[in-house]
Amino acid sequence: MKTQKHPSGSTKSARLAVDIGGTFTDIVLEVGVKRHTQKILTTPKAPESAVIEGTTQILAQSGVTFASIDAFVHGTTLATNAIIERKGAKTALIATDGFRDVLEIADEGRFDQYDINIVKTAPLVPRELRFTVPERMDVMGAIRRPLDESAVVALCQRLREEGVESVAVALIHCYANASHEQRIGDILSRLCPEISVTLSSEVCPEAREFERTSTAVANAYVRPLMSGYLLRLQAEMHKRGYTSPIHLMTSGGSLASLETAAKFPIRLVESGPAGGAILAGRLAKARGEDRILSFDMGGTTAKICLIDNGLPRTARAFEMDRQSRFMKGSGSPIRIPVIEMVEIGAGGGSIARVDALRRILVGPDSAGAEPGPACYNRGGAKPTVTDADLMLGKIDPENFAGGSIKLQSDLAHAAISEHIATPLQQDVQTAAYGVAEIVDENMSNAARVHAVERGAAVADRTMIAFGGAAPLHACRLAEKLGIQRIIIPVDAGVGSAIGFLEAPAAYELVRSRYMRLDALDPAVVSQLLDEMEREATMHCRSAAGEQTLTARKSVFMRYAGQGHEIAIALLGHLGDASGTATLRNDFEHEYAKLFSRHIPGAAIEIMSWMVHVSTAVASPCVIPKCTTELAAVPKGKRQVFDAYQGLSLEVPLYERLALKPGMRIVGPAVVVEAGTSTYVSSTFDAALDAEFALVLTAKSAAR
16 A cells, blocks of 8 residues: 555545456545555455455555545446356246237347347246236326236246346337336235336336346346445445545446445446546546547456547447357447447456367456465465566565565466466466466457457557556556557556546436427427436435536437437427427537438438436646656566567566656666566656656657
């Protein structure tokens, strides 16, 4: 752990942020103008144990008590891991008669149309636990067949006999009229109070029954686990004197209350990576950087995100648990607000192996925190990326994770020798280089594909790298992608947790209500948006306290007969013909931007409406340019294998805390700090800017 003056110099109350990853739990405490950081191994069987232990340690060393903390922001991979590892609750599904197999029929698409032996992702709910009840709504919400309540009552006994812990209710067209789902929820709560109930009309009130059902089932699957964990964490914090609310980071980059998170835990599945994207956006704005590639590499995964003008790209849906080589369509669709990024199994704990074709493969499986990489000396015997980095000289074995873990070089050497070097008939250093090169190529390829799918170039972007492993690999990734500039922020090793403290409180609600633009009913629209704003405000207020809230509204439109919509900001009222005409013009303008033309006079239809309520976020102060240049003084030397030159070099070693703004470092070099280390390769030089960020510039760009 270390103490660092906060770059803004502003006075802040005591604020705590905790990010639980697959390997490490990162903790950040801001007290006034000082920031304290801590990394501690995650405790998978009881995640709250690492949170409490790490928080206790950081408070003891900073002289602060639990009672003195004013705010606590938390992000966790617990929901994500439960779905991927299939360790959630025993879950049942209640659907409309005739729609029992929506989860398996899906959208009838094939993620690999030429594979005759294709194996799709197994649903979270097996067929024997998927039930139906007689009822029917039409697309406008009119009741075509009343709910058979006696069938629901009879079903309660069956659920108890099967030992069901959680139920998802997903009826056809319930987004237009939720009364039947609500009635089923009431009956289940009365007759089976021990069973958790998720209504799809609350989690995802949108059209397209497969995506809505999949989202509701995923929420039901993790809800008992997450609500139990959050309540245990809250009790442990209160027991130690913390009395303020606990806020959870959501996948959309905003904060939610513990109560909202416990009800809709599916919104937490990408909470950690979202915090990192928020941090990268703030760093970019402060430096006037318009185009950013955010690179977050931890112990289990690597996350890459495109950020333009300080704002991460967002989406309304994503896929979880892709099964077939991460191919699109091979996972389970989840419709929630999410920061758009690519995430691959490439972290410090990713396990390396040699396949039957004598190729080195790395990940996606990880050694995690238990047993961890071989060099952790916790029982792990398989070689990982961390073991390779240690053998290449990039990591100081005595000061890993702030000195809390003493790495064993001999164990790393033995693991790489047995599993990589011997099968390939290579020396250990060459084998370690192969492991590092493969994982770097995997990440660079993921970045290229992610950018191409979104019509973006990579080489003209600045990389912002953070996470425990990213600064070690940033230069090599940049070399492969042609990136000329890299920023390593202060406390990069716990970057996502720092981003939590910059996030606004917010809640986004999307609801499907079909209507033609030429037949739009202003009264119906006004009532719908008012109801949505009240609901979104209620959830946001629980996290925002007394802060001022603002509402932003959008509408999802398409030409009649098309399959997908585009979002159009709703800036005015729709009470007259001019309002409708303005909305048509806005749609046609946005459509032309996407497809180079619009269709004059064509009928337009509206599928869904969106209300986003949030607190305001102050823009970061623009940091001044450093006017002085000083030569940094190394504290020693180290042998490091440089991938670009393909040989081992003796390079200077710098202590980051000893560096001052304006100091310059000529690569190759290693800069060490408590939470991570930065390898400045032979193709880059580095300098410290006015906010203590390490800025790496390609030597070719300086010519």
